[in-house]
Amino acid sequence: MSTAVKNQLRVCFLSLKYNLMREMVNKVTFLTNVLFMVLNNASILVQWFILFALREDVGGYTLREILLLWGLTAASFGLAHILFARAFSLSELIIKGKLDSFLVQPKNVLVSVITSATDVSAIGDLLYGIALVCFCRPGVGGFFLFFLFTVTGAAVFTAFALLLGSLSFWFVRMDLLQNQMVMSAVSFATYPDGIFNGISRFLLYFIIPVGMAVWHPVHLIGRFDFGMFLTLLGYVCLLLSAAAVVFYRGLRRYAPGSLMEARL
Amino acid sequence: MDKRRDRSVAECGYPYGRAAYGMPWRKYTVIYRSVLMENLQYAANVAVGFFTYFTFIYIFIKLWGYLYRTPGELIAGYTREQMIWYVMMTEMIWFGSSAASVAREVSGDIRGGNIAYLMNRPYHYTLYVLAKYTGEWSVRLPMYAMLAVAIGAVMVGPVPGFSLAALPAMALCVVLGLTINAVFKMCVSLLSFWIEDATPFQWLYDKLILVVGTMFPVEMFPIGLQPLFKLTPIYTVCYGPAKLIVDFSPEKCVEILAAQVIYLAAGCGLMFLIYAKGVKKLYVNGG
Amino acid sequence: MQAIRVENLSKTFRVKRKEKGMRGSIQAILHPRTEEIRAVKGVSFAVEEGEMLAFIGPNGAGKSTTIKMLTGILYPDGGHVEVMGIDPTKKRRQLAYQIGTVFGQKEQLWTHLTPYDNFRFFGAIYDLSEQETEARIADLSERFALKDFVDTPVRNLSLGQRIRCEIVASLIHKPKVLFLDEPTIGLDPVVKENVRELIKQMNREEHTTVFLTSHDVGDIEKLCRRIIIVNEGHIVLDDSVEHLTHHYLDQRPADIPMHEKAAEKEAAPAISLEEIIVDIYKGKEEG
Numbered sequence: 001m002s003t004a005v006k007n008q009l010r011v012c013f014l015s016l017k018y019n020l021m022r023e024m025v026n027k028v029t030f031l032t033n034v035l036f037m038v039l040n041n042a043s044i045l046v047q048w049f050i051l052f053a054l055r056e057d058v059g060g061y062t063l064r065e066i067l068l069l070w071g072l073t074a075a076s077f078g079l080a081h082i083l084f085a086r087a088f089s090l091s092e093l094i095i096k097g098k099l100d101s102f103l104v105q106p107k108n109v110l111v112s113v114i115t116s117a118t119d120v121s122a123i124g125d126l127l128y129g130i131a132l133v134c135f136c137r138p139g140v141g142g143f144f145l146f147f148l149f150t151v152t153g154a155a156v157f158t159a160f161a162l163l164l165g166s167l168s169f170w171f172v173r174m175d176l177l178q179n180q181m182v183m184s185a186v187s188f189a190t191y192p193d194g195i196f197n198g199i200s201r202f203l204l205y206f207i208i209p210v211g212m213a214v215w216h217p218v219h220l221i222g223r224f225d226f227g228m229f230l231t232l233l234g235y236v237c238l239l240l241s242a243a244a245v246v247f248y249r250g251l252r253r254y255a256p257g258s259l260m261e262a263r264l
Numbered sequence: 265m266d267k268r269r270d271r272s273v274a275e276c277g278y279p280y281g282r283a284a285y286g287m288p289w290r291k292y293t294v295i296y297r298s299v300l301m302e303n304l305q306y307a308a309n310v311a312v313g314f315f316t317y318f319t320f321i322y323i324f325i326k327l328w329g330y331l332y333r334t335p336g337e338l339i340a341g342y343t344r345e346q347m348i349w350y351v352m353m354t355e356m357i358w359f360g361s362s363a364a365s366v367a368r369e370v371s372g373d374i375r376g377g378n379i380a381y382l383m384n385r386p387y388h389y390t391l392y393v394l395a396k397y398t399g400e401w402s403v404r405l406p407m408y409a410m411l412a413v414a415i416g417a418v419m420v421g422p423v424p425g426f427s428l429a430a431l432p433a434m435a436l437c438v439v440l441g442l443t444i445n446a447v448f449k450m451c452v453s454l455l456s457f458w459i460e461d462a463t464p465f466q467w468l469y470d471k472l473i474l475v476v477g478t479m480f481p482v483e484m485f486p487i488g489l490q491p492l493f494k495l496t497p498i499y500t501v502c503y504g505p506a507k508l509i510v511d512f513s514p515e516k517c518v519e520i521l522a523a524q525v526i527y528l529a530a531g532c533g534l535m536f537l538i539y540a541k542g543v544k545k546l547y548v549n550g551g
Numbered sequence: 552m553q554a555i556r557v558e559n560l561s562k563t564f565r566v567k568r569k570e571k572g573m574r575g576s577i578q579a580i581l582h583p584r585t586e587e588i589r590a591v592k593g594v595s596f597a598v599e600e601g602e603m604l605a606f607i608g609p610n611g612a613g614k615s616t617t618i619k620m621l622t623g624i625l626y627p628d629g630g631h632v633e634v635m636g637i638d639p640t641k642k643r644r645q646l647a648y649q650i651g652t653v654f655g656q657k658e659q660l661w662t663h664l665t666p667y668d669n670f671r672f673f674g675a676i677y678d679l680s681e682q683e684t685e686a687r688i689a690d691l692s693e694r695f696a697l698k699d700f701v702d703t704p705v706r707n708l709s710l711g712q713r714i715r716c717e718i719v720a721s722l723i724h725k726p727k728v729l730f731l732d733e734p735t736i737g738l739d740p741v742v743k744e745n746v747r748e749l750i751k752q753m754n755r756e757e758h759t760t761v762f763l764t765s766h767d768v769g770d771i772e773k774l775c776r777r778i779i780i781v782n783e784g785h786i787v788l789d790d791s792v793e794h795l796t797h798h799y800l801d802q803r804p805a806d807i808p809m810h811e812k813a814a815e816k817e818a819a820p821a822i823s824l825e826e827i828i829v830d831i832y833k834g835k836e837e838g
Contacts, residue, residue, distance in 0.1 A: 003678075007678045010675050011672075011675050011676050014671075014672050014675050018661055018663075018664060018668070018672065021664070022661070022663045025663060036467060040467075043471050044475065046475050046476070047475070047479050047480070050484055051331070054331065054339065054484075055331055058327070058330065058331065059327075059330055099624075100619070100624050100654065100657070101654075101657065103622070103623055104622050104623065104624065104650070104652045105647055105676050106647035106676070106677060106678070107644070107647075107676060176312040180312055180313075180315040180316055181315070183319075184319035187319050187320065187323060188319070188323065191323050191327065194330065195327050195329070195330040196326055200322075251626075252626045253626075254624070254625065254626075255564050256615065256616070256619065256625075
């Protein structure tokens, strides 16, 4: 590992640590936030118990696979929001001109920006996801794949948010759209892919990257295929690079906050 | 208009004096109107919320499309079209009414101490918030209604046996449902007089409506639980209005409207009571 | 050696124009109209190493835009910048090791942490080892008298203590050039004096080049030998403070009769720096 990477990681680690320290100043609020997110996610299970009382499979998924899907989505989303929370509010940072302090640091701007905040309730998401997969007991290999796919899923969600957020350098009101698009991706990710067909299925695999974030991994945990696994990794790398390229292209258009806001 | 008010100030030394005596409801219409105007400007922003609404409905269309295997099949007594329209209507109520003023603003006013100024104004604080809330949903709800009708027409098909004649009764039922919802949410927010943070309770109430009330009709739940749900606000806030729209009958209409009136009366009574107690507590303890 | 070299620097912002109301919003979508704001129009100057320069001008004159182009935050549209021989647009990161920035009221410190923890964080940002950071913190807090509050969380510090910490935090990596954007804004006179002392001491002991913007004439008089005034994107004056205060009146011969001017040369300047600056700002506006 080169020194530059090591130094960058040291800053990211400190930033995460300090962010968590800030959130833990009030322990009660911290725990309530985490706990309520777990309960929040768990409450949706009511829906699936009812649907599986009706039919044995929904969109080709058994209840166990649905739990796995939910677990993976929650864990990926959680991990992304713990480590890269700022990627999901990038639009706002750009519009309000809050990138200045990152631009004067001798570090990678993109990495510094997205790791500069932590969403506490996301810890609840991650814990809930892990609890669900423990409940499913997919075996040692399954666990390993689950954690690996949690990382790739988090990368896909983050890259998607980054791509949309970076468009704020060019277009107005992307802050609203960024949020909406990411949340709708998450909504799709909590339903089985078998209920979608034709064009919508295509869109969900390639435009809103739900397919590669969670559906594909769930299939791979069920039945591993090395070729498909490599395709997934390639896709993740491609999406991350695209996000970085768009961000840096946009950064040249970065203007002071007052001017960006005047465009609204 | 300004001149007239100036004179009344000179006459009675109290800016709102006479006018308010003559028409006690006028001030609420004024509050309503001003919020309505303000919100019309944000109509464009509301449209972005369409995206999320559409996502949900789209998923449910696909979900029920998969689960219904033969045309005309009934699940829990509902056809596929009815089932999807049911979700569209409950989600329309949810999205159309979700406004910050009742929940966050009330808690904020109480905890931030703003309430001390607001409660001495010549209006009832709770009604003031309700008027604001009504102004907010008056813009949002029709927009979501239009969207729902458009999605329904293009992607689902008409509700079997829908009659336009019953529309006014349905609309009344939806409006009452929204108002009852606001009253209950207000009751929860008013708990902030006593507890540090009412958000968890707010959250519990929302979850009840969202998980139990919007996704499926009550008939989908185990039979043993169904009578219990009839006692909760679900019956009057979302299940009742949506059920009426997808499966109208005059008897059901009367039943639901009656239940709503009772709920509204009881809810308002509770709201005024909690508010009065809270204000008294504030006077005794000085906030 | 020259610390900063700027040649013909310019920056234009494109701002979308929108008429008021709904109609304007629709129009903005269909026919977006953009307006060009030329914030900086061909500015050239150089700053010697170890120099303290005041870079001033009325609000909106292009000061901040220039400083942001020098520090690598904004991309210039035209011209050339070199800071310590480095082009900010090409080697932003290398430049960052050479410069320090204190941007007015924008806080870069974490308020829930102590200055000590904050300094350690900045040490990590600039790749200092643990030992280097510790040594540097000990040295800086000794020299700049932070000992009493270096272990108190920043949120509990007074404004003056905070700004001292902000400045020291930007010195952790021994920058060659320090950019100070309104460092004394909102401080009381005693604290202002204190901060100016700190800056002077730093310039003396570390031979740091200082690029200062401020609306406070006291800052300029007490710190800077040289002054550059920008207005409407142009440099309108580049002179030493001493020369300016003593000879400003010479340049406006029409105003004052000859014999008075001769008398003034002997005595202290009859016109204060503040009056001169106001005069230049105004003169530009009239012209």
